[in-house]
Amino acid sequence: MQVADAVERCLNGDRAAYEQVVVAHGEQLVGVLLRLLGNVEDARDVAQEAFVRAYQNLHRYDRRRPFKPWLFQIARNLAHNHLKARGRRPEGKLLGDGENALCTVPSETSSPVQAVLADERRAAVDRVLGRLRPEYREVLVLRYVGRLEYEEIAAALRIPVGTVKTWLNRAKGQFRKLADGTEIDE
Amino acid sequence: MSCACIEALTMSYLSGELAGSAAAEVERHLDRCPRCRQHYAEELDLLAALSAGAPADLAGPSFTAAVMADIARLPRPGAEPPAAAEIRFLPWTWLPALAAAVALVVGLGLSWSRTATEVAAAVEAQTGRAAQIWAEGAGHLAREWYETAAAALSSSQSLITQQSSAHETLIRIATAGAAALCLLLIARCRPRLPLPNHRQEELKA
DSSP states (O other): OHHHHHHHHHHTTOGGGHHHHHHHHHHHHHHHHHHHHSOHHHHHHHHHHHHHHHHHTGGGSOTTSOHHHHHHHHHHHHHHHHHHHHHTSTTOOOTTSSSOGGGGOOOSSSOHHHHHHHHHHHHHHHHHHHTSOHHHHHHHHHHHTSOOOHHHHHHHHTSOHHHHHHHHHHHHHHHHHHHTTOOOOO | OOHHHHHHTHHHHHTTOSOHHHHHHHHHHHHHOHHHHHHHHHHHHHHHHHTTTOOSOTTOHHHHHHHHHHHHTSOOTTOOOSOOOOOOOOHHHHHHHHHHHHHHHHHHHHHHHHHHHHHHHHHHHHHHHHHHHHHTTOGGGHHHHHHHHHHHHHHHHHHHHHHHHHHHHHHHHHHHHHHHHHHHHHHHTOOOOOOOHHHHHHHHO
16 A cells, blocks of 8 residues: 555655655565576666666556556566677677576674575576476566566466466476476476 | 455554554454454564665765755646747748759659650550561561661660669659658757756766
């Protein structure tokens, strides 16, 4: 409700109310983009652009529907464009390419040992995610990092809820197998 | 609340986004439904697995400040866009160019007509001469007939070459004229859009 009110206030000219929207969804949005793009700087840049695009198009947003899937849909489109652009550059590294840029994310609060362990865990999760089919990776990340309900994922990806459930079940099964070191049938 | 409803609220509940009464209802259901309890446990397991090692504070105050700084430069959502390109047709800029283009097109047409007529007349004259020689039935004049026909052909080719050269020149001039006209129109119709943010900041500095 708070986000809906903030959106309403923005549309009435209260620009500062948008801060509430950014605070409410920023962490999860950057988290999702981090898993999809594999690089914290890119994730922040794309998330920032997504918030700006969402603000610019706020008058087009259907207020009868939840805001979060709409925002994530914008971010997802931007992430895809970003990956396409990066794919054209030889220095670009995609998720699952082995050595991952995430390993260089600085940790501000933990000790060096904790930071190294966190890096290893993060890299391990990314290696597993990188081996999944893109659509499975996407639903898994939207669900467990973006914390979207089935219907919200369906709205963000513009696919039926049934497809979301099917993909999620397969994705979860494959994620568990790969995490256990078992090969999957692709 | 049915099992389907409980499943549809999983993430809202696990993220603490459910209001008090709804959250209490989910908890009551979980207490008596082992299947949903199992589902929630698996979801929690995956939440933990996928957030493993994720850096905290990914979108902290500096991120919010950066977004809000961008927002501050934007117009209100749905506000009228900046005025569209203002098109001003001033006679002293585009009329002479248009007149030159028209003159070139007319000249091109006249030139084509003139050269084509000349070629036709020359070929006709030489053909007539050849026919006359043929009519005289003088087989011994075959050489003269051949030379006359060759001369007619050479004359026609010469005229056609001249015509091609003239047309090429005229086409070049016409193209240059059209390009100049386009440039003039573009210069006059330049959209008056706001400068990009980094340019505005540079100018302010």
